[in-house]
Amino acid sequence: MRHDIVIRVNGRAEELEVTSSETLLETLRNRLKLFGAREGCGVGVCGACTVLVDGRPVSSCTMLAAMTDGKEVLSIEGVASDGTLHPLQEEMWARGATQCGYCTPGIILAAKFVLDENPRASREEIVREMAGNICRCTGYQKIVEAILAARDRLASKGAR
């Protein structure tokens, strides 16, 4: 069965015809050619396919596209605005928190949610919230440092 849906992806309305079994990840990659979300485990555990749907992180490999009708989807391609990197992107890069890069978009989106919800999240809270995003390269240390640095930058920006 096919479904006509309209989703806003990175701020742009997309009218799509999707199948019943199609996942949001397949829609993003195969129809919209947005390759920043990637399949890692295929069972919604590793976080490499994380996107934000109405601001909340979801594993796009297990979410059906048809269920996102009318919703707002943010993928990594929409995180930088007007060519300016988000502080999370800048800090991840500057602090060596990305190696192979496969998990990086999911990490950035999950961290964005954590900081959006709780701009003063502690190290412990960040680590607990981020345990659903696996990185096999970095050993996580530099990711935690990058998120903390981005948190502080965002906080000082907000204070201004």
Added chain:
Amino acid sequence: MTAIGESVRRIDGLAKVTGSVEYTINMELPGMLHVKVLRSPYPHARVVAIDASRAERVRGVRAVLTRDDLARLNIDPYFGPVVRDQPVVAVDRVRYVGDTVAAVAAVDVEAAEEALEQIAVDYETLPAVFDPAEAMRPEAPRVHEGVRPADVGFADIRALNLGEGGPNVASHFILRKGDLEAGFREADEVFEDEFSVPAIQHFAMEPHAALAVAHADGRIEVWSSTQNPSVIREQLAEVFRTDLSKIRVVAPFLGGGYGGKTYPKLEPLVVAMAMKAGRPVRLILTREEVFYTVTRHAVVTRIRTGVKRDGRLVARQCELLFDTGAYADIGPRTSKNGGYAAGGPYRIPHVAFDSYCVYTNKPPAGAFRGFGVPQICWAYEQQMDVIADRLGIDPLELRLRNAVGEGDTFFTGEILHAVPVRTLLQKCAEAVDWPAPSRPASPTRRRGKGLAAMIKSTMTPTVSAATLKMEEDGSVSVLSGTVEIGQGSDTMLAQMAADVLALPLERIRVVHSDTSVTPYDQSTSSSRSTFSMGNAVRQAALEVREQLLRMAATQLEISVDDLEFRDGQVVPKGSPERALGYAEVIRRHFGMGVGSVMGRGTFTTTGHLDPQTGQGKASAFWFTSAVGCEVEVDTETGEVEILSLVGAANAGKVVNPVLAEGQVEGSLLFGIGSTAYEEMLYEGGQLVNPNLLDYRVPTMADLPRDMRSILVEDPHREGPLGAIGVGEPVVAPVAPAIANAVARAVGVRITALPITAEKILRALADAQGGRA
């Protein structure tokens, strides 16, 4: 201006944080078909008949590949980097659950999946063997009949004694040095132990993927998530009986490798399918299929060591059984490297090591970060603590007394250089405040500290070549076969070129591995790229520099000795106003703004081991590392918390501190995974946990609160500016360091990885029972 030693941001970082990296899985070709693989449900069976006719009629299906196609396609169906034992698709038998039986190419994945169910295969099951020790018994079922070496084998494979050493033995590495019996007679105490390590997964986040096109004129093009495109090309040339120059293998960015993407995996299958279908094809493995594709060797180590009362090691005998699964892959070399590393980073005058690479009916095992050393380090570093306890010597002191150092002779007879084992151990000991006793947090939460060290070789002999092209605007393209797998090789190589040519990194582009474009490089593995490709790129850059120097000297009518390189210019000493930018030098040389200046670099290493004694030269250089930790063990639950974890490695010279630290930190978490959780579990040859729900890898919650990396710079005389690699060395000592800490905390020793709460509780109960 030098870019060496600075934490410059990685040059591929922008693509990575914006999600725009070009991985193999993102690639599409016009008219491309999607491939799915039919896999064996049996651990060992004869394939009696295959009927693909119904599958071929499924809507959207364009081709089904079975053994019946091999002859018509003129394919020699067996591949393998050491032993040609793995068929493109099953020929007469299947040898493990998950083995490749047949494949379908269709216009979409769904059609291909549907067609798989329509392939009728008639199997006749055969007795199977799952344990390497059982596989070596005379009555064991044979996984293969005979051993056929690869046509283009690497030189070090001569030392492997292929097919010798008993039933189902793919290879037998032998090392003999000194007089073992005399050594044991000299010993005051003899220790005999057995340790084991299960098979685990690399779990690169990106699954294996490959695309292929078979052109009508015989050219073959492959894009693959491979760590060694040149090896893939050689293997494809053997299977498809064609010239290397007709085969193009491209390796885009990889989403992690850790050894799991070395040597042929999907490539022979996708090429055969592209030939059969007459269209481009793409295969992306599911996570479950990755579990069936390659693993880290399960190893059982029997280790017997003779010691003097003062702690000096005098004799050691080791027998290692590497379970290589159904196909040898690079297992014979893995078991060789584990074999000569069995003495650890210590001086032992009398040794005998036997390392067997054994076939069983399980998924194939291959290269994995640490390459055979983590499995054997798990054994010898635990035994060091057993020895220390029995002799009443501090474990650090025992290690320092026996550690190798500059100028010592290794077990292979070669002289060691740049092996600062004592420094590494001392730095780790210092970092965990080794002399201070661990205090229990409570009566049921006991604490202990642990140490471990290791020594590891690099693939030898090898060849790495690079071409450097200075464009007419003075910018530079580095043509290198090194694959960017996340380790930061693009950045490291750009730093090497920038250093020689006095250019900012922004003016240097690293062109990725493409066998039609980039010169030969053996492999992106064995932590060899900084040393080997780093040298090749520097050499190529020096050649460019030399030419610019001569051109500028002519143009300025000045001696080459009076010129220097600064900020992208050739500068006459003392008269900087006459400096020429590189673009200007090239413009004046060619009389117009065109042309390029080319530099070449080739770096080779040599070595050879005698097959009967393992004597000779095993490695161009040696990695050394140590790990220190403190743990807290809950005696009521058996749970282990890592309070601190420190990894130290010799980098020779740190090219980029942040990237180098990242390698050490990543290695520490890799170590935690294999220590605490990771294990492929089988029931009757059937893997029961081939997914991330049942197979756990470390998450951010596993990051120890206090984790540190230490990089020591003991330069290697042949390394570029003294540098060697740091990608692997810290993995191996993590597990034994933690096991040693657990033993010191609660007095029980876990000899089989992983160290689970259940095993600790059982051991504690046994120890209680023993006392009662």
